[in-house]
Amino acid sequence: MDFTAVQRDFLEGLLVGNRLSCSNIINDLVKDKVGINDIYENLIRVALYEVGELWERGEISVASEHMASAIVESILNELYSTIISKSRMNNTVVASSVENEAHQIGIKMVADVFEMHGWNVHFLGANTPLKDLIRFIEIVNPKIVALSMSIYFHIHLLEEVINRIRDLFPETLIIVGGQGLRLHQKEITGKYPNLLYFPDLFKLEEFIKSIEYNG
Numbered sequence: 001m002d003f004t005a006v007q008r009d010f011l012e013g014l015l016v017g018n019r020l021s022c023s024n025i026i027n028d029l030v031k032d033k034v035g036i037n038d039i040y041e042n043l044i045r046v047a048l049y050e051v052g053e054l055w056e057r058g059e060i061s062v063a064s065e066h067m068a069s070a071i072v073e074s075i076l077n078e079l080y081s082t083i084i085s086k087s088r089m090n091n092t093v094v095a096s097s098v099e100n101e102a103h104q105i106g107i108k109m110v111a112d113v114f115e116m117h118g119w120n121v122h123f124l125g126a127n128t129p130l131k132d133l134i135r136f137i138e139i140v141n142p143k144i145v146a147l148s149m150s151i152y153f154h155i156h157l158l159e160e161v162i163n164r165i166r167d168l169f170p171e172t173l174i175i176v177g178g179q180g181l182r183l184h185q186k187e188i189t190g191k192y193p194n195l196l197y198f199p200d201l202f203k204l205e206e207f208i209k210s211i212e213y214n215g
């Protein structure tokens with residue numbers, strides 16, 4: 001699917017605060033049976049990266065950036081009834097951003113991909129304090145903990161969580177992702193057992209399918 005036609009209108013809608021137009025664009029794509037992963041990666045993620053660049057260049061204000069991310073979050077919530085899978089799996093995932101990390105849209109998309117595959121999903125959102133995350137993992141005993149890091153300077157916080165999880169729950173698989181790791185994933189992968197990095201939702205989905213087939 002070529003998103004060029006809708007890309008401009010969607011970005012425009014985010015920047016002027018036209019939530020209705022953004023929502024209509026997404027709902028039309030869903031009606032046309034465009035995959036959710038495709039919509040997330042090729043329309044919403046691309047638009048938000050563009051918002052980030054405009055903000056970095058001083059072409060839009062922090063207020064506009066906040067508005068754009070608020071519209072996107074409302075759209076993701078609106079899609080819930082579309083993404084929820086009727087066939088449920090007996091697998092649990094806890095999805096969270098690391099402590100101090102304010103970005104939560106990427107990890108929400110990750111949570112949604114698991115949801116589409118019928119997993120029990122616990123989405124904790126941004127800035128989850130380490131001790132509360134650990135306590136939560138102890139309670140729900142997930143098969144996977146998914147962690148997101150957008151800002152590279154949070155890498156010490158990511159490593160702190162990984163170390164705690166590895167010590168306390170050696171069997172639990174950890175998956176990591178986010179922009180902060182895009183150029184730095186090798187600082188983490190290979191260093192810890194039972195840990196995988198995925199750059200995007202397509203790779204993540206391949207992996208979820210492989211678990212479904214291989215257990």
Ligand code: B12
Pocket residue numbers: 040041044045048049050051052053056065066069073100101102103104105106107109110146147148149150151152175176177178179197198199200201204
């Ligand atoms: C919206 C936004 C915010 C919002 C976030 C609101 C929210 N509810 O999430 C707010 C206003 C809070 C914010 C704050 C800040 N932000 Co900001 N923000 C953005 C913006 C515009 C969009 C983020 C986003 O949602 N992207 C879309 C998602 C879908 O992309 P993603 O996170 O990369 O996720 C994808 C993959 O990485 C992957 N993925 C992500 N996590 C995981 C986890 C797993 C397990 C897996 C498998 C995959 C995966 O899946 C997703 C789909 O592909 C970006 C621009 C950009 N390039 O993203 C800047 C950006 C990330 N922010 C930036 C900055 C600097 C900040 C601040 C430091 C600004 C400040 N001075 O206060 C603070 C950070 C505070 C903190 N302590 O974290 C910079 C980071 C630069 C850098 N190199 O580190 C960016 C890149 C903007 C820029 N161009 O400079 N921000």
